[in-house]
Amino acid sequence: MPAKKTIQEKEVDFLQADIKSDFYTSKKRIESSGYFIPHAKELVEARLCCSIFEDNPLVDNSEVRYSWTRDFSIYVPGEKGIYISKSNNSPIIKNDKPWFDQKGHMWPYEQNKYDEKSMFLDEKNLPEILEGSIFVENPDSQSDVIRLEVYTANFQQNLLVSYLFGKEIAQKYGVLLEQLTGDEKKFIPLELDKSERPYARQLCLGNILTTNNLITNKCRLHVGTFGSQDARMIGLN
Numbered sequence: 001m002p003a004k005k006t007i008q009e010k011e012v013d014f015l016q017a018d019i020k021s022d023f024y025t026s027k028k029r030i031e032s033s034g035y036f037i038p039h040a041k042e043l044v045e046a047r048l049c050c051s052i053f054e055d056n057p058l059v060d061n062s063e064v065r066y067s068w069t070r071d072f073s074i075y076v077p078g079e080k081g082i083y084i085s086k087s088n089n090s091p092i093i094k095n096d097k098p099w100f101d102q103k104g105h106m107w108p109y110e111q112n113k114y115d116e117k118s119m120f121l122d123e124k125n126l127p128e129i130l131e132g133s134i135f136v137e138n139p140d141s142q143s144d145v146i147r148l149e150v151y152t153a154n155f156q157q158n159l160l161v162s163y164l165f166g167k168e169i170a171q172k173y174g175v176l177l178e179q180l181t182g183d184e185k186k187f188i189p190l191e192l193d194k195s196e197r198p199y200a201r202q203l204c205l206g207n208i209l210t211t212n213n214l215i216t217n218k219c220r221l222h223v224g225t226f227g228s229q230d231a232r233m234i235g236l237n
Contacts, residue, residue: 012046013237014058023068026233027093035235037093039086040069040164040205040215042236044173047208058234065211066204066219066231071164073190073217074121074130076198080141082190082217084203085133086164091200092119118199126198134163136190148188150214152178160188161214177208186214204231 015035017026030037038046043058050056058067072090074083121129138146150158155174156167165173177186186206193199204219206212219231 012049012056012058014046015235015237016057017233017235023092023233030233030235033235035237037068037070037233038236040071040203041086041166041169043067043069043205043234044165044169046236048169048172048176060207060209061232062210064207064230064232065213066206066216068219068231068233069203069205069215071203073201073203074126074133074198075118075192075195075200076126076130077194077196079135081135081137082146082192083130083133083135084160084163084190085130087132089129089131090202091121091125091129092202095119118193118195118201120195121198121200123198129200134159136160138192144192144194146188146190146192148190149185150188151185152183164215177214180208181212183212186212188214189216189218191216191218 013035015030015033017029021029027037047056047058050059061067070088070090070093071084071086072092074085076083136146136148140146148158148160150161152174155161155165155170158170161170161174164170177183201217202219203215203217205215
């Protein structure tokens with residue numbers, strides 16, 4: 001059922017899909033109920049709205065580490081890094097399909113279209129998909145993970161964080177995170193599985209108490225009988 005919290009003369013109206021569902025089913029439940037999958041900024045703003053931390057179920061969940069966002073990453077072969085986009089252009093959200101072979105990750109598996117954690121892209125569509133995105137360079141060409149340190153005291157000065165959240169929201173969120181966790185810095189791990197084909201992944205925003213990762217591009221919504229899910233899907237209205 002949707003849940004509403006009265007906070008500072010505002011309401012956050014949200015719906016959490018069953019975290020044991022696959023990505024497609026959870027997404028459809030969110031959208032068919034009149035809710036939308038939020039951008040990272042919109043989810044952060046909803047968290048910031050609540051003056052009483054304990055009253056905000058969007059802040060944390062003991063069962064999972066992350067919440068899905070509408071933002072996504074794009075890997076382009078030959079590029080020394082990865083693109084991040086906060087547009088509404090996510091090919092995964094726009095093109096995800098109901099048929100799938102559950103392989104332990106969020107996507108349906110379809111020959112020549114999906115692997116276990118990414119959606120392959122047609123190169124001719126890249127210019128449109130990359131429009132408005134920013135590029136995060138990989139400082140270590142030998143590593144398949146870009147691991148950024150972001151200091152909570154100056155979130156707004158980090159290019160990626162200010163791009164995703166906006167400078168004002170980034171500054172407020174950094175203060176909140178440091179107050180609640182005592183962490184002076186957070187981390188952003190962006191994984192790049194080397195591929196000959198471009199692909200997209202959704203970004204996940206870290207829950208405040210269960211991880212010190214601010215955001216990542218490798219999560220699972222449902223893993224069947226193996227292990228446990230590490231991301232939930234929240235819809236805002």
